[in-house]
């Protein structure tokens with residue numbers, strides 16, 4: 687680090703100390719401070735709002751996943767509190783010289799990446815994504831996932847499907863023997879949503895329209911989310927296909943045969959990679 691200080695300047699009889707720092711040092715300092723301010727926000731507000739494991743379990747899993755990101759890669763950025771840690775770690779690496787371009791799965795992640803200085807790219811500029819790091823709400827031992835707790839399932843699935851490698855980062859509470867305890871999010875168009883919901887209920891689930899602050903929740907794509915309470919999903923692939931055949935359904939949060947690697951953070955600080 688090159689910096690100079692100690693150059694005294696005398697102005698109007700007062701003595702000032704002039705400190706000169708290279709722009710890169712100043713930028714890194716600002717980014718680091720911005721990151722720790724956002725960290726505090728996540729720890730104090732979001733930590734208590736989300737069910738599941740602790741922020742530390744999420745953080746260590748996300749940190750490990752970033753080891754798989756290399757110079758020159760196109761990286762898919764997930765959505766949610768676990769993906770947040772991956773974006774944050776990536777930003778630090780970028781400021782240390784890692785050269786990547788990223789594509790985000792939500793407006794929220796896009797804004798965070800932009801704020802932290804990660805270069806963004808759009809689908810019009812690329813054919814495929816090298817690696818995507820994203821969270822999940824449930825993961826079974828066949829790597830089937832439920833996603834969409836944060837309402838970003840559609841963009842998450844588009845990005846995952848375009849990725850050579852999908853790395854899922856979770857805390858230990860997300861691992862299940864059978865999917866379904868977490869209500870399955872289904873993105874549906876607004877028009878005729880009442881009838882779409884009735885058709886979803888015919889699949890033996892309790893379908894609830896997602897609300898946020900007493901208003902119907904609207905996705906980044908201008909659609910609604912229905913949370914379908916199945917309790918237990920016997921055949922994820924079959925259910926995925928049945929749901930997507932209902933007119934009005936855009937997509938659902940079952941990710942079948944998509945994840946390549948699952949990285950799990952444990953309470954004792956251990957991180958396990960499942961293949």
Ligand SMILES: O=C(CO)[C@H](O)[C@H](O)COP(=O)(O)O
Pocket residue numbers: 736738744764765766767768769820821822823832833834835836837838839842
């Ligand atoms: O699918 C998602 C957002 O649509 C998230 O990956 C999922 O909800 C997990 O979130 P978190 O990491 O906050 O526990």
